[in-house]
Amino acid sequence: MDKSFFSLQEVESSYGRLPVLHKVSLQVQQGEIVTLIGANGAGKTSLLMTIFGNPRATHGHIYWQGKDIAHLPTHHIAGLGIALVPEGRRIFPAMTVAENLAMGGRNSVYASVDLEKILEMFPRLKERFKQRAGTLSGGEQQMLAIGRALMSRPQLLLLDEPSLGLAPLIVKQLFEILEEIAKQGMTIFLVEQNANHALKLADRAYVLVNGQIELSGTGAELLDNPEVKRAYLGSL
Amino acid sequence: MHLKHALKDALLVGVLALLLFLPMTGIALAENYSFNARLHVPFLLAGMVMLGRFIFSYALHTYHSRQWVKRLIHREDRPRFILRPQRHWILLILFIFGLVLPFTLSNYGLNTAILALIYVLLGLGLNIVVGLAGLLDLGFVAFYAVGAYTFALGGQYFGLGFWGAIPVAAAIAALCGVLLGFPVLRLHGDYLAIVTLGFGEIIRLILTNWIEVTGGPNGVQVPTLQVFGFEFTRIAKAGGVPIHEYLGVAYSTAYRYWFLYLVLFLVVCAMIFVLNRLRSLPIGRAWEALREDEIACRSLGINPVTVKLSAFSMGAMVGGVAGVFFAAQQGFINPTSFTFFESALILAIVVLGGMGSTLGVVLAAIVLTLLPEVLREFSQYRIVLFGGLMVLMMVWRPRGFISLQRRQFEGAA
Amino acid sequence: MTAYILAQQLVNGVVLGAIYGLIAVGYTMVYGIMGMINFAHSEIYMLSAYLSTIVLAVLVYWGIQSPLVLILLTLGVAMSMTALYGWVIERLAYRPLRDAPRLAPLISAIGISLILQSYAVLTQGAKTKGIPTFIEGVTRFGDAVNNVQISNIQVLILIIALCSMVALNFIIQHTAFGQACRATQQDRGMAEILGINTDKVISLVFVIGSAMAAVAGLLVTMNYGSFDFNIGFVMGVKAFTAAVLGGIGSLTGAMLGGIILGVSESLFAGLVNSDYKDVFAFSLLVIFLIFRPSGLLGKPEVEKV
């Protein structure tokens, strides 16, 4: 039994015949912010989706609080205290903000308490509470997606490229909010292309290349790593 | 342990089956709002289901049997057997066999053989639309009806003969295909299916209700078959010469069937040849490409509208020709031959033959027409069987069992 | 005179439309959630006519006389039986095809409808079946010659249809299941990630759709008094037309589309030609699909490249 809070051990998965992950092992300790960076198509999103069983891991183990969850159906995993803010936000556009948040908290007994807190954290959502989610701006939708994930009172929050398509100012706000959430004791696993922001926020980081973990270390270490600089931070 | 599990599983399924079967099979509605109970039937059926389920779940308790079944029932998007390029002498033997066959059959056998060939033709026609171009047409019977009525009404009003009817019916059916195709090509998959279904029904309703022209539900007499001035009747009806008098042999009804069979057989052979050729021609490739990915086709400069229309009208044309033969064989047609059920049957042929496979469609058409004839007492379960097979094929082998090998190209020079 | 005929056709049309709407619900919900036309839905409706007649016959045989008890019991039993059929069909013929190419579930559905039709013929015979009229009485507005009639059965149809639609709308809009259902409709993968068992949701949608078809089945048989194994087909295409008219995926749209189709079809039959009323309905479907495939209440799709 692995004692760590959350870990992947030699996980492999594929979409049909196309392999996406190759023996990925990583771990996240309670209270940490861990980030995973990598180029487009490196398999970052697939990794998060594999944790949720779609595609299913064809090999390896995913341990959550000492239990292998690699074979659980997707809808069971949410009930275990893991929440995902997916790539492209994937809010329910035809539902109101209120309904979207309610969807996140449907299995939580603390839903009404948490709703207050979340609306406090994201005042914009409070203003638009009865509005259809599809009419929100990109940044607001991202806040909604995060709020929705928090509604289930998760112990581990997975975020997939939350800064995608957002203006720099909004990205800055977003990372402040993530920092705030982390301060309240949330464990965060952040997948980002915006390596610069992510590495600054993270305690530890992994670099994914072609479905394999190539590098790992503390955020600061990787920020100074010339290889990382070259490939992901754009200075040649 | 697994025995207990299997028993529990079987019991559950059995109770469910009993619930499902109880009212429909256990109670037969009779005249005057009364009913006859025959409760043994649902129990029998449920028992069978239970037993089957028990054997199945018990057999699955080992890892190996599970793996084996998993492999067996795993859906495969490719046909199981791929035939190498056909040997010409086999084709020749089959061809000669087909030519000789009618002379060995009784009138009843001849009729069945002709019907089988008509379904082969219909299957091949629909195969172009559904199998190759991937457009689900549920109103294919409309073109069949158009062909049949073109011959019957054309003969009645314009003195159209059999030979004339074939190209005219082909042209009119193709035109109908284009007319239907143009508006509906904006629709994708499911919508297309339902609109073509509606179209088939519209044609049938018009045939039923436009009594002054089509004779309505009473149907219409098909002109007597006349070829180069010869007739196949005992005495001349349409001003020609009865063929037995000309040849100086005794009259037999078989002559007409022989003639029809042979012409139809040649048409089917020609059709198979054309289809085979088409698959390696630009248009056939474009149909398949369109089925695979329409957006990619557009990016390559292929006009999806003309390609779809060509598939639609080609298919319709073949359906129309089949209709002429049907009318000629029946001698009398009415709208009841052109219901949705007929469309579903043709679709079943295409699906069971493995969509897109010419050989498969030919075999499926022959088997599906002959099967009920061979298993007479079984024939009432025929439709259940077709339906079940359709579901099974989709779940298991959506692309059929057999297919011919694709065209092989030589390597770079 | 024509005003009365017009009014009468209007009444008949609304009643007919209510029934179309009930069946359209099944199409629209399944299409909304799975993006496929449940072709077998019309045969479920056909089956429900048999089931309710059988239940009714058995109940009468057991000596139950009161019309209200009869209707409620029949409705209850027929709905649950039909729902069971819907559930089993989804399990056997659609669930294995979740990620198959688009045509596959449609063909599988056609297979199922062939099976159901012939199941009805094999077990109950091909003859037309009857159902006794046990609710009589007609309300007339106007004098002896010029009048508009509404039979009590028609009133009952409207009441039951309205109640079921209101109930269904409440379920979809305000219950947890309804929310799960809408979430699944908008993004199945995300709903699954949020902990919704979407397989169960889809099963339930089939169950609900089938139960609504059962309501329609009983009401239609009570109204017309007879049915056979063929009634599903035309009714199915028309109900689907209603669903498209209203905008597929929308419950209110289904009801609205049903009423519009029912009324316009009755008016066409009364004013133009009753032989071609089905042709009219089908043409309406074709025209709508071509010029406004998103229906009256739906939103147009954006093509994804």
Place this chain on the structure above:
Amino acid sequence: MNPILRVENLSIEFGGIVALNQVNFQIPRNQISALIGPNGAGKTTLFNCVTGFYRPREGKIFLHGARQTSELCGLLNPGWLSRDLGLLQSLQARFFGGSHVLNHLGVARTFQNIRLFQQMSVMENLLVAQHTKLKGNLFSGLFNTQAYVNSERTALEIARYWLDFFELSPYLNKLAAELSYGQQRRLEIARALCTRPQLLCLDEPAAGLNPQETAELSRLLQRLCAQSQLSILLIEHDMRLVMEISQHIIVLDHGEVIAIGTPAQIQQHPQVLAAYLGTEYG
């Protein structure tokens, strides 16, 4: 600059959200140009406008072909009777969309998520691409007339040439679905080239490729541009590849062009660094 493509004031929106806003740029002839920017910046949308899959709300796109200059948006949104298209094609464009016409003018593309004809063989994929170039109708094909045989021979030769170029010759009879991911990417480019384009648009050609495959692709693209009269526009996230092969870069952010220039210029551009490459690393 002698541009092959000129985009003027292009704007498009989806459901009220502006995806492209007043975009202006030019693509030089016979060079490799790259379109970069963060995810969601509108790159693929722009691609879809250039290749005819989206109709922009306003703006013009000019393709300066070898023989004529065409305004692409006008072809997609013609009047009832456009002079360039003729009556039938105009009607079709109005009712069914006419994106395929752009390919006839010399624009070819690949897709981010590979769109091959999976159940057809490699060679057939390449022949489908030459559909419009194959001479003759149904009957000339059925009866193998000389004209048809000749045009098919030419098509096969062209297909074999590109197969050879992209090192796919050994697989010509395999189904596209049986190829590896990298081979599928290359086949998709070969297929686009079989339509004999003047402008080739590649949507993330290196996505999902491993470093060797990417290097190989880079070499092939450079060779391609050097030896044929071809202009290439590509969307790519792999900055190493972009900086290596492209002579001209356009940076898009939030639907607007924020910088245009050579790789060296782009790497120094403050706004680009802020929006995309990271603030402190320049």
